[in-house]
Amino acid sequence: MKLSKSIEKLEYSQALESDKEAMEWLEANGRKFGQFIGGEFLFQKNADQIKVTNPADSSILAAIEVADNKTVDLAVTAASNSQKSWHKAGGHARARVLYAIARLIQKHARVISVLETLDNGKPIRESRDSDVPLAIRHFYYHAGWAQLQESELAGQEPVGVVAQIIPWNFPFLMLAWKIAPAIAMGNSIVLKPAESTPLTAMFFAQLCTEAGVPKGVVNIINGAGNTGATLSAHPNVNKVAFTGSTAVGRAIRTSTAGQSKKLTLELGGKSAFVVFDDADLDSVVEGVVDAIWYNQGEVCCAGSRLLIQASVGKKLVAKIKKRMETLRFGTPLDKSIDVGSLVSDKQFEQVSHLVKSGLKSGGNLFQCEKPDSSKNYYPPSIITDVDSSHPLVQEEIFGPVLVIMSFRTQPEAIQLANNTRYGLSASVWSENINRAMHVAPALIAGVVWINCHNKFDAACGFGGVKESGFGREGGKEGLYEYLKPIKLKYKATKGASGNKASSTSNVQNSTSSEIDRTLKFYIGGKQVRPDGGNSIPAHNFDGSISAWVGQGNRKDIRNAVEAARKAHGWASKTAHLRAQVLYFFAENLTVRKDEFIKRLVETCGVKKPEATAEFNATISRIFSYAAWADKFDGAAHDAPYRGITLALPEPIGIIGLVAPDHQPLLAAISLIAPAIAMGNRVVYIPGDQYQNIVLELVSVMETSDIPGGVINIVTGDKNELSTHLAGHGEVESIWCWGDSALNKSIESISIENLKRTWCHENNDRDWHDMNSGEGTEFLRKATHVKNIWTPYGD
Ligand code: NDP
Numbered sequence: 001m002k003l004s005k006s007i008e009k010l011e012y013s014q015a016l017e018s019d020k021e022a023m024e025w026l027e028a029n030g031r032k033f034g035q036f037i038g039g040e041f042l043f044q045k046n047a048d049q050i051k052v053t054n055p056a057d058s059s060i061l062a063a064i065e066v067a068d069n070k071t072v073d074l075a076v077t078a079a080s081n082s083q084k085s086w087h088k089a090g091g092h093a094r095a096r097v098l099y100a101i102a103r104l105i106q107k108h109a110r111v112i113s114v115l116e117t118l119d120n121g122k123p124i125r126e127s128r129d130s131d132v133p134l135a136i137r138h139f140y141y142h143a144g145w146a147q148l149q150e151s152e153l154a155g156q157e158p159v160g161v162v163a164q165i166i167p168w169n170f171p172f173l174m175l176a177w178k179i180a181p182a183i184a185m186g187n188s189i190v191l192k193p194a195e196s197t198p199l200t201a202m203f204f205a206q207l208c209t210e211a212g213v214p215k216g217v218v219n220i221i222n223g224a225g226n227t228g229a230t231l232s233a234h235p236n237v238n239k240v241a242f243t244g245s246t247a248v249g250r251a252i253r254t255s256t257a258g259q260s261k262k263l264t265l266e267l268g269g270k271s272a273f274v275v276f277d278d279a280d281l282d283s284v285v286e287g288v289v290d291a292i293w294y295n296q297g298e299v300c301c302a303g304s305r306l307l308i309q310a311s312v313g314k315k316l317v318a319k320i321k322k323r324m325e326t327l328r329f330g331t332p333l334d335k336s337i338d339v340g341s342l343v344s345d346k347q348f349e350q351v352s353h354l355v356k357s358g359l360k361s362g363g364n365l366f367q368c369e370k371p372d373s374s375k376n377y378y379p380p381s382i383i384t385d386v387d388s389s390h391p392l393v394q395e396e397i398f399g400p401v402l403v404i405m406s407f408r409t410q411p412e413a414i415q416l417a418n419n420t421r422y423g424l425s426a427s428v429w430s431e432n433i434n435r436a437m438h439v440a441p442a443l444i445a446g447v448v449w450i451n452c453h454n455k456f457d458a459a460c461g462f463g464g465v466k467e468s469g470f471g472r473e474g475g476k477e478g479l480y481e482y483l484k485p486i487k488l489k490y491k492a493t494k495g496a497s498g499n500k501a502s503s504t505s506n507v508q509n510s511t512s513s514e515i516d517r518t519l520k521f522y523i524g525g526k527q528v529r530p531d532g533g534n535s536i537p538a539h540n541f542d543g544s545i546s547a548w549v550g551q552g553n554r555k556d557i558r559n560a561v562e563a564a565r566k567a568h569g570w571a572s573k574t575a576h577l578r579a580q581v582l583y584f585f586a587e588n589l590t591v592r593k594d595e596f597i598k599r600l601v602e603t604c605g606v607k608k609p610e611a612t613a614e615f616n617a618t619i620s621r622i623f624s625y626a627a628w629a630d631k632f633d634g635a636a637h638d639a640p641y642r643g644i645t646l647a648l649p650e651p652i653g654i655i656g657l658v659a660p661d662h663q664p665l666l667a668a669i670s671l672i673a674p675a676i677a678m679g680n681r682v683v684y685i686p687g688d689q690y691q692n693i694v695l696e697l698v699s700v701m702e703t704s705d706i707p708g709g710v711i712n713i714v715t716g717d718k719n720e721l722s723t724h725l726a727g728h729g730e731v732e733s734i735w736c737w738g739d740s741a742l743n744k745s746i747e748s749i750s751i752e753n754l755k756r757t758w759c760h761e762n763n764d765r766d767w768h769d770m771n772s773g774e775g776t777e778f779l780r781k782a783t784h785v786k787n788i789w790t791p792y793g794d
Pocket of ligand 1: 165166167168169192193194195196223224225226227228229230232243244245246248249251252266267268269299300350396397398
């Protein structure tokens, strides 16, 4: 046989990574794991057990105990007991511990990679070259932030005890992704790995002891969904960080509503991979491999919707099919395979079922091999001839299945890419920088890759919008998810604890000289009468009527949101222009100084100096956010690749603002100004007590070039109006200062469209306090960061 012929016929032989060390470790632990609590490995008597299997051959690797409610409580208590001293130890002490963890993972990188592959079914090449190195990077990177915490994150403190619930697709990387920032900032954590992939977390627990993590700072508990549910709802948990399915994310939002917990949800996706006709098609093919066949497609940000410009559609699909023929499947420990096993029988059945039932709605399936249930192998698959409403185009499959559609023009590409309820990530493929940099910001997603896909780094925030959840992990923005500002609570000064009308019914009819003043709503730039035709009196402190204000209802809220929607052009105005509008507003308000001071005195019952201070602080606050408008401007991250990652703060959209009662002028501006400075539109509901004050601002707003619909104000029953706002599908975020019942209902109702909520007790801050009443906390809440990855070089 000629040499060239025999080369063609050469078969790959197996290049197996040894599992000896990993098996020895499992044996040394009796192939049984309990819980890691307070620095000890604990086993319960008669505990339920879950078998941990290797999905590639169904062999049993170990068993884990299921933590019951008492055990969950023990773990939370251990975390709680350790947290204060861990925080007090200081940033440098924490940096040393994180650094030690990173070094130890490096030393044990091989056994961790093998364990991960045995447990999850992913190719060893990926756990060895991607998951574990990235996990190490997370600990190094966050060791740095711990060191810098006191200087760079002053005015912030840790949230306390954090519950972290992670999925099975990147067990070790997700663990690092969650634990590193949390403990770096001085929190203690209780982490629950997925029941099917707990092994590397147990290995990590042992490293914690070696690295000198104080007892109780890191606790790891095993179990199924119920354990996660008990943990996230535990009253002593101050924050929940969850990654997993949208359904469970919603369940966690429901169970934690009203508990004053911070929450980040990193949920599913159906990410678009958009290819223009000027893209380098050979790079695109490799990009597709990375986007949808990396980790068997079990990736929340997998590029699972390929959108190709029609003129290159046929050519590209042919190239992809050819490449699919060369993808190798085999035992996950084989160093030369591309695709491993799905994580479990359950996931294999889920993917098979979704594809089979989806194809009933049309579409053509292409696979080079048949699925093999004995190894949980589902082959790389593409589905063509589907339209955007097809179930396989809309549903997350979480397997190696790519749907392919085409588009003709750039606007159509953007529209198709955004036609999903998810918003985690997307990628744009074009050799034309102008086009790529135009399309990337137009894609509604937390992460956008240009000419690449599935790139991650600890320095670059990751997280979604819409039903992909909220909050960011990684980068500086990720740190704030584990911090809270040190706050000065509001204490009413003598005489300013509410006007007399609220408790004295017989003063309702008292009159002042201004009784005939009726202050209307402010909607779409116009003063508008209430839909229901009812007005209610707003009282002065002495019980006399200051003015009548409208009593809003659901229809008024709908009108206000519609007006806000129509004002979407505000987001694309330049930051300079938004700043100018705010300065002009402050200028016009200053002219009315005496009148506002008089109103504050009359309405709130404060003395003139206090009212003057509130007015002056209000003007200063408008100036602050005018100043910030063109300075809160993102970053360029230096991630370890040839390229630059742009972190761009984007406005959230329509924000519902539900105000506290106290300091009504300053509070109104403290909420409205940062939101609109960042390009959002707002619907404002004042506190019950001094509803007239914010409406007095309307005539100033009208003359200050604020476009109609950017600020909308509806008065009436705060509880009723804010629940209508929370239930509105087009409101993307709600900031609420209310009692605990109102906060609970806002958080519960907001589950429907996974709105971001930021709920507080009424008096949780003094609006004069510069640390908690003003500043970047508000700007961060008014934006989400989009990370745009832009590689360069040939
Ligand atoms: P889940 O969302 O059910 O699981 C994620 C984590 O949450 C696991 O640790 C799980 O525990 C835990 N959990 C389950 N129920 C609850 C609950 N009620 N309260 C608190 N924690 C809970 O994902 P699945 O593993 O069931 O996968 C189902 C689908 O979810 C996949 O097919 C995929 O579409 C999607 N998914 C998305 C991920 C992402 O990164 N966005 C990751 C994983 C899955 P346990 O494993 O013990 O049940």
